[in-house]
Amino acid sequence: MDTTPKEPVSEIIQKLTDEQRRLLYLIGLYSTIEETVGKQWLKDLSLKGLLIKGIRDKILDYDYAPASVMYRGTRKVLNISQEGQNDLNILREYGLVARLRLGTDRHFYFNAYGLTFDGVEVFHAILQEDRDPIDKLVHCAKCGKLYEVIPEEDSIYMICEPCKVKINTEVDDIEDVAYMCTPKWLKIKMIETEWKPISEEE
Structure with missing residues (x-):
């Protein structure tokens, strides 16, 4: 039995x-059923889309770059935030977020994330200044309903069916970045060597 005192x-x-x-807080909102937090799981692709939308809307301060990932049974290049993934791993290490591995009837596997009991407690203690930007990101501006986040064939969308709102998370919008490479010439000091002919054997 673990007798370690619980961290406040x-x-x-x-x-x-x-x-x-x-x-x-974002994961907590999508793990809520009938106002009870921690009863549902947020699929990995949906989370990836939300992260990119949050970055582009300047709500989350992460970098991102194109990467090849599994997408609906095939590989697809998407914008992926490694910094966001690192923070997700830290939340798991702290015991605040749990990961669930799921499979489809076509034998494709994916991860989903939800809050642990400790994560739910932290969720309720998060200050309004951190809640407001995320609430603005994931709730429909017309009706206030939480967007459904659905991966479709071309991209991942945030959808509010009652209001007929469909927002592209832009996770598939791969930017053209110009790279410039300047050659660096190495300076090699040549050492003068006195060469002597090998004497022929008599």
């Missing part, structure tokens, strides 16, 4: 960065 929620909140708190 206030101390956990303080050691999390702004992005980690917002990421936890």
Whole structure:
């Protein structure tokens, strides 16, 4: 039996960065059923789309780059935030987020994420200043309903069916980046060597 004293929620909140708190709150919103947090799982592709949308809307301060990932049974190049993935792993290490591995009837596997019991406690303690930007990101501006996040053939969309709103997360919008490479010439000092002919054997 683990007798380690439980870390107070206030101390956990303080050691999390702004992005980690917002990421936890984001996952918590999508793990809520009938106002009960931690009862549902957010699929990995949906989370990837939300992260990119949050970055482009300047709500999350992460970098991202194109990467090849499994997408609906095939490989597809998407914008992926490794920094966001790192923060997700940190939240898991802290015991605030759990990962569930699921399979489809076509034998494709994917991850989904939800809050642990401790994560739910931290979720409820997150300050409004961290809640507001995420709420603006994931709730329909017309009706206030939480967007469904659905991977379709071409991209991942945030959808509000009652309001007929469909927003592209732009996870598939791969930017053209110009790279410039300047050659660096190495300076090699030539050492003069006195060469002597090999004498022929008599």
